[in-house]
Every structure is written in C-alpha cells, then in structure tokens.
Amino acid sequence: xxxxxxxxxxxxxxxxxxxxxxxxxxxxxxxxxxxxxxxxxxxxxxxxxxxxxxxxxxxxxxxxxxxxxxxxxxxxxxxxxxxxxxxxxxxxxxxxxxxxxxxxxxxxxxxxxxxxxxxxxxxxxxxxxxxxxxxxxxxxxxxxxxxxxxxxxxxxxxxxxxxxxxxxxxxxxxxxxxxxxxxxxxxxxxxxxxxxxxxxxxxxxxxxxxxxxxxxxxxxxxxxxxxxxxxxxxxxxxxxxxxxxxxxxxxxxxxxxxxxxxxxxxxxxxxxxxxxxxxxxxxxxxxxxxxxxxxxxxxxxxxxxxxxxxxxxxxxxxxxxxxxxxxxxxxxxxxxxxxxxxxxxxxxxxxxxxxxxxx
Numbered sequence: 001x002x003x004x005x006x007x008x009x010x011x012x013x014x015x016x017x018x019x020x021x022x023x024x025x026x027x028x029x030x031x032x033x034x035x036x037x038x039x040x041x042x043x044x045x046x047x048x049x050x051x052x053x054x055x056x057x058x059x060x061x062x063x064x065x066x067x068x069x070x071x072x073x074x075x076x077x078x079x080x081x082x083x084x085x086x087x088x089x090x091x092x093x094x095x096x097x098x099x100x101x102x103x104x105x106x107x108x109x110x111x112x113x114x115x116x117x118x119x120x121x122x123x124x125x126x127x128x129x130x131x132x133x134x135x136x137x138x139x140x141x142x143x144x145x146x147x148x149x150x151x152x153x154x155x156x157x158x159x160x161x162x163x164x165x166x167x168x169x170x171x172x173x174x175x176x177x178x179x180x181x182x183x184x185x186x187x188x189x190x191x192x193x194x195x196x197x198x199x200x201x202x203x204x205x206x207x208x209x210x211x212x213x214x215x216x217x218x219x220x221x222x223x224x225x226x227x228x229x230x231x232x233x234x235x236x237x238x239x240x241x242x243x244x245x246x247x248x249x250x251x252x253x254x255x256x257x258x259x260x261x262x263x264x265x266x267x268x269x270x271x272x273x274x275x276x277x278x279x280x281x282x283x284x285x286x287x288x289x290x291x292x293x294x295x296x297x298x299x300x301x302x303x304x305x306x307x308x309x310x311x312x313x314x315x316x317x318x319x320x321x322x323x324x325x326x327x328x329x330x331x332x333x334x335x336x337x338x339x340x341x342x343x344x345x346x347x348x349x350x351x352x353x354x355x356x357x358x359x
Contacts, residue, residue, distance in 0.1 A: 039061070040059060040060055040061060040063075040206070041059070041060075041061075041062070041063045041064065042057065042058070042059040042063055042208075043056075043057075043058055043059075043063035043064040043066070043067045044056060044057045044058075044067070045067035045068070045070075045071060047071045047074065047075075049071075049074045049075055049078050050074070050077070050078050050082070050188060050189060050192065050212070050213075051140070052189070052212065052213035053211075053213070054071075054074060054210065054211065054212050054213075055210070055211040056070060056071075056200075056208065056209070056210050056211075057208050057209055058070075058200055058205045058207075058208035058219075059205065059206060059207040059208050059223065060200075060203070060204040060205035060206045060207065060208070061203075061204035062203065062204060063204075063205060063208075065203065066199075066200050066203035066204065066205050069199060069200075069203055070196045070199055070200055070203075070210070073192075073195060073196055073199050074192055074196060077188075077191075077192045077195065078192075080104075080105065080107065080108050081108065081111070081184055081188055083131065083181070083182065083183055083184075089102070089104040089105065089108045090108070090182050090184065092104075093173050093174070093175060093182055094131065094175070094180075094181045094182055096174065096175075097174075097175035097176075097177065097178050097179060097180045097181065098175065098176065098177045098178030098179070098180065099178065100174065101165070101167055101172035101173065101174040102172060102173055102174065103170060103171055103172045104171055104172070104173055105171070106171055108173075109166070109168070109171040109173065111184070111191055112128075112164065112166060112173055112182075113166055113168075114191075114297065115128045115184060115187060116128070116161055116164050116166065118187065118297075118298075118301045118305075119161035120161070122301075122305045124160075124161060124276060124277070125275075125276065125277065125305055125308050125309060126186055126187075126276075126301055126304060126305045126308075127159055127160070127161045127276040128161060128164070128182055128183060128184055128186070128187075129158070129159050129160060129161050129163060129164060129175065129180055129181070129182060129183075130159055130183055130186075130274060130276050131180070131181025131182055131183040132155040132158045132159060132179065132180065132181055133152070133155045133156070133159060133274050133276070133279055134183050134185070134272075134274060135155075135181065136151055136152070136155050137270070137272075137274065137281075139261060139262065139263060139270060139271070139272040139274075139281075140261050140272055144263040144270070145265075146265055146270065152279035152280070153279070155279060156276075156279045158177065158179050158180045158181075159180075159276050160180075163175055163176035163177060163180055164176075164182070186300065186301060186304040187297050187300045187301045187304070188300075189212045189213050189214075189215050189254075189300060190212075190215055190252070190254055190295075190296040190297040190298070190299055190300025190301065191296060191297040191300070192212065192296075193210055193212045193215050193217045193252065193296045194217070194252070194295060194296030194297055196210055196212075196217070197210060197217045197219060197296070200219060201219060205219055206219065206220050207219055207220040207221060207222060207223065208220070209228050209248075213260075214254065214255040214256070214257075214260065215252065215253070215254045215255070215296065215299070215300060216228075216230050216248060216252065216253045216254075217252050217296055218248045218249060218250060218251060218252070219250065220249065220250060221249050226247075227247035227248055227249045227343070228247065228248050228249070229245050229246070229247050229248075230245070230246055230248065230253070231244070231245055231246075231347075232244050232245070232246055232255075232290055232326060232344070233255070233257075233259075233288070234350060234353075235257050235258070235259045235287045235288040235328055236259070236287070236332070237350075241350070242347055242350070243328070243334060243346065243347055243350040243353050244326075244334075244344050244345055244346040244347045244350065244355075245344070245345045245347070246290075246292070246326070246340070246343055246344050246345075247343045247344075247345075248292070248343065250294070251292055251293065251294055252292070252293055252294065252295070252296040252299045253290055253291065253292045253299065254290070254291050254293075254296070254299035254300045254302070254303040255288060255289065255290040255291075255303055256273060256288070256289050256303040256304045256306075256307045257271075257287055257288035257289070257307070257328075258271035258273065258281075258282075258284075258287050258288075259271070259287065259288070260272070262281075273304060273307055273308065275308055282307060282308040284307055284308060284309075284310045284311075285310050285311050285329050285330055286306075286307055286310060286311050286314065286327055286328065286329050286330075287328055287329065287330055288307075288326075288327075288328040289303045289306045289307040289314065289325060289326070289327055289328075290303065290325060290326040291303040291306065291323050291324070291325050292323060292324045292325070292326075292339065292340060292343070293322065293323040293324075294322075298322075298323070299323065302323055302325075303325075306325065306327070311327060311329050311335070314327055314335075315327070315335060315358055317337075318335075318337045318338070318358045318359055319337075319338070319359070320337075324337040324338070324339035324340040324343075325337050325340060326340050326344065328353075332352045332353045332354065333353075333354050333356055334346075334353055334354065334355045334356065335356050335358050336355065336356065336357050336358065336359075337358065337359055338357075338359030341357050341359060
C-alpha cells in the first residue's frame, strides 16, 4: 500500500488558497496592522472550540488583537464544518445526501476538494464519508457502544469517498446516496490550525505557537533564538507524562493515538480512530503516531492514516522528504525518522521505552 510514494510533498491547495481566505477574513473584521505604530508584545489565550481546548502564545505587533482574531477564525471554521451544528455547511450536505447539491463557501469547497484528494492518496484508508460509522459507534459521545455486525455492515455500505460529488463551477457539493454523512475529524483541526497560523502571521505575529488538541503549530523561534519545545506524550502514562521533547520551528506536529478518546467494554479498549475498511477501531500495532510537517492539514491526515496502516507500512516512509514521524508501538518501541532524530530528545525517566533510529 504505497499510498504516498508518488506524492511530491508540495503544499496542499489549502495552503495555496490560505492567503485569499485570510485577506477576506481580515477585511471583514477591519484588521489593519502597521508595525510602525505598534511595539512587539506577547499575548496568550485559550478557547474551547472544535470539541477541544486551543491555547495560543503569540508575539508581535498588537499580539492581543491577533489572538482575538485567531479565536474568531476558529469559531467561524467550526460553524462551517461541524457535523454537530445543524446550521453548518457540512451538516447541510449531510442533510441533503442523495437529494440535492448544496452550495457552500469557497473555503469549505476547497477543504472538501483537498480532503477527497487525501482519501484517494490513501486508497480509502482515510475516508471523510466515514460519518455513518462514527455516528454508530458514538465513541466521543455520552453513550458509546459496540454495534452488532449487521449494523456495522450496513454503515460500511455507505462509506465511499468517491460518492462525494464536487461541482466546481458553483461551489456546490453533494453526497451521492441517502444516509451518507461527512465527518472531517481526521483533518479538521490540522486545516483550522494551518489557517490560524497564516492569519496570525498576517496580523504581525513573528513568533509563537498554537496548540489545537493533539496538534502543535509554531511560528518562528522564541525570543532567545531557540526553537519551541514540546513534550511527546507517553501514551500509556498520565496526561503529564512524556517520552521525550521535540523542538519545532515554523512547522506543525500532529499526533494520533488510541489513548485520547476511547471506551472500554469487557476489558477491550475501543478508540475513536475507525478503520473505514473494517468498520471497527483500527487494530494497529501502533499506539501513537506523531507527524512533523509544514502543512497542518497534511500532518493531521498523515498521523491518522499511518496509525491505521500500522508500523510496517509506516516505516516505509522513513525517507520521505516532506514529513518526519515518531511512531510508538505496543511494545513501547519508539521509531524515529531521520528528521525526527534531529529534533527529538528522549526523556531518560520514561520507563520501558526503547528508542530506534530507522533512517
């Protein structure tokens, strides 16, 4: 399954159109930055959006307003793509599945176009029409359960990214069959964070970071010239435990694992990363995958896809030029690609882990 071997690693179309999107966004909010009139300051902020906490630390001209502008962008993004908001554009597409095309904003159309390209790149291992399965399992909801085989088979029949129809001439979208549902959980936070970083830069931010759930986005370096440092969480420890420190500059790190959202039944852990081929949570020999990549949406997509692909397939991409990774398997082996080795320092107090350079 060499689903990435022909990928050039060029920035996705999300990044290409980001400048147009943020210009429209900033114009709507009347934002104008003039470095001649502003001193560089540092501001922090925290907001709960897209079902997770987003923390910011931004330095630059009028950093306080930059934080506020990023917060507004994230709220607007959620209002467009959340499947849990009946007024969102994604909800509108789901409600009209098999019935009619739905006109959406250029931003949402571009996001869905890129997402479909990712689905094809992964040969369906990543599939944004997985909504019927996520609804069935309800793993992130109040009452998750293990569905019976017939329910899973029925939901699987509705999962096929090729049924996402995109009509570019009028920015309209339709799912081919009734009952089909989009769910962008595998890349939404990465895409939102990437746009937020571009907006922050346009607001005069020259240094800082954004933490969106398991995704980290950085701008430049710290004021002392060093890179930003973040812990890589121990997937079998407490939330404050870490296996090592990674140093990041002008890049993104996205992490997928079986430890964030799950429920247990009869001694079995059922995590939220569902395999669109089987209909069940991915039965991977990996428990955590962190991907370091310039493109936030790509990093999010890759961490999910490599987690489902498993260790053997993931290691095939150790020499990829456009991303690096940190893989942790069930035996607590930590596999580091070449670029990851250069920016990762193991935590000597992390018990039971073995670090392996595979470049």
